[in-house]
Amino acid sequence: MTRSRSGGDRMTIVLAVGSLRLGGTEHQVVKLAVGLRDRGHDVHVIALRYGGPLRSALKAAGVPVRVFAYDGVRQRDGAGRLSPRGSLTHLGRLLALWRYFRSLRPDVCHAFLFGCYTRVLPLAWAAGVPVRVNGRRGATPPSPLGVRREILDFLGRRASSLYVCNSRAGADELVRRERVPARRVVVISNGVDLPDTVADVEGRPARGIVVANLIHYKGHADLVDALTLLARPPKMTFVGEGPERDALTRLVGARGLTGTVELTGAVPDARPLFLAHQFAVLPSHQEGLPNAVLEAMAAGLPVITTTVGGIPEIVTDGVTGLLVPPRDPAALADMIERVAADPGLRLRLGTAARRAAEDFGVPRCAARHEAAYRAHRW
Known part of the structure; x- marks a missing residue:
């Protein structure tokens, strides 16, 4: 078994993310941190920019957290002019991050998403961290090209010793578009907590749930059109x-669905809500x-x-479950109508879904990450 820098099997691992606000990646960082800690590792979490409500979950689990409050080196004053003082302040925060790595001497730094891995991994590399993991969560959103973006891309790639993608589709895109050698890419699916109980999917009338940030590409407007x-x-x-939110609220009202669609806002943990729905x-x-x-x-939902x-x-x-093409409200409507009307179908799909989810439990996810980290020499 590969041994850590301290000479034992226990690794010191830093998980880096932009913030600890509510979001899919942020929730996965919390799950992974706790899962790796439960496997006996010394796990730390850093938030490059902001803290957030998930910080308390890490604190409750005994995982140390540090927020660096970095917000870019091109700082501007109230009039929109470049602020040398503000820029120096944020450069100092990057220097503090480098010192953090030098002091902690972790075996692994795993940074998630573009804004984080392009800043954190080069500093980890400069500080001598042996295993530097570039965490990809899907396609990198398009952004304007330019010298600054190209420099960040270059630094992020040069500083990465391993790439971890959460889907095969993402890994294939990484190899194809960014020409990353396939030998340096590992696919590890997200981890999920398995509740002790499952939803009553045969309940009537059937009610559906959508858990997603209110961003245009999540397709909420397509769902309103389907309804x-x-x-x-x-x-x-x-x-x-x-x-x-505002655009969706107006759309729901304009389509006469105010009594059908409820916008609850964000919640720290949506898992109990799944148990109260049928699909x-x-x-x-x-x-x-x-x-x-x-x-x-x-939760046993189709x-x-x-x-x-x-x-x-x-x-x-x-x-x-049931798959439909994206941006196709008519196909989505057909499937919703079918599932909502058939409790037997909901039970069959939901039972199979729960069984399939067991392969994605958090302990297995943490074990797969540990194996990937250990496979790289330091």
């Missing part, structure tokens, strides 16, 4: 917050490997979702 096509649309709960929907236009789908499956990203890797059409 409009149904003579008797089932009630739907939208759980999440984001920039599309789940995720109509996304793009995804990596969505936590919401796995959590719905773990899931109606789209054929994007890594979703077809976890949902088998007609067996553990």
